[in-house]
Amino acid sequence: MTETAKGTRLSEVGRVAVTVADQDRALDFYVGTLGFDKRADIPFGEGQRWIEVGPSDGGAGIALVNPQGCEGADESGSGPRKETGIILTSEDIDADHTTLREAGVDTDPEVMRYGAPVPPMFSFRDPDGNAIMVVSNE
Numbered sequence: 001m002t003e004t005a006k007g008t009r010l011s012e013v014g015r016v017a018v019t020v021a022d023q024d025r026a027l028d029f030y031v032g033t034l035g036f037d038k039r040a041d042i043p044f045g046e047g048q049r050w051i052e053v054g055p056s057d058g059g060a061g062i063a064l065v066n067p068q069g070c071e072g073a074d075e076s077g078s079g080p081r082k083e084t085g086i087i088l089t090s091e092d093i094d095a096d097h098t099t100l101r102e103a104g105v106d107t108d109p110e111v112m113r114y115g116a117p118v119p120p121m122f123s124f125r126d127p128d129g130n131a132i133m134v135v136s137n138e
Helices: 023-033 093-102
Strands: 015-019 037-044 046-056 061-065 084-089 119-126 130-136
Touching: 015 084, 023 046, 023 061, 023 130, 046 130, 093 130
Parallel strands: 015 061, 084 130
Antiparallel strands: 037 046, 046 061, 119 130
16 A cells, blocks of 8 residues: 555545445345345444445445435335446446346446447446446456
């Protein structure tokens, strides 16, 4: 870890948090549908759980947080689209797009291709409307 010019010792993005209305449903989506690993599922505080998932090859994790009164959620637990800023990398973007669509995931209709230097990409939404972008590593 190196010290920056401003004096901090921040070295990496360790995890990001997305707000979910139902942690069990979100855990099933991220692990069962996306194939992520469950890294943590630990109770804390009064009825809260710290749940963290992430790709099996490591990197930053995603914390599935359920604050009191999930703002914007409707009765089904989903709500309006929420931009997370999360971008996942794909080794085969067309195959991943097809796999997610076939699994019933709310994806963009097609992979967007703008030409170099912009890589092919698409977005999908988890059951709570959290938008996640997938970008080709080509």
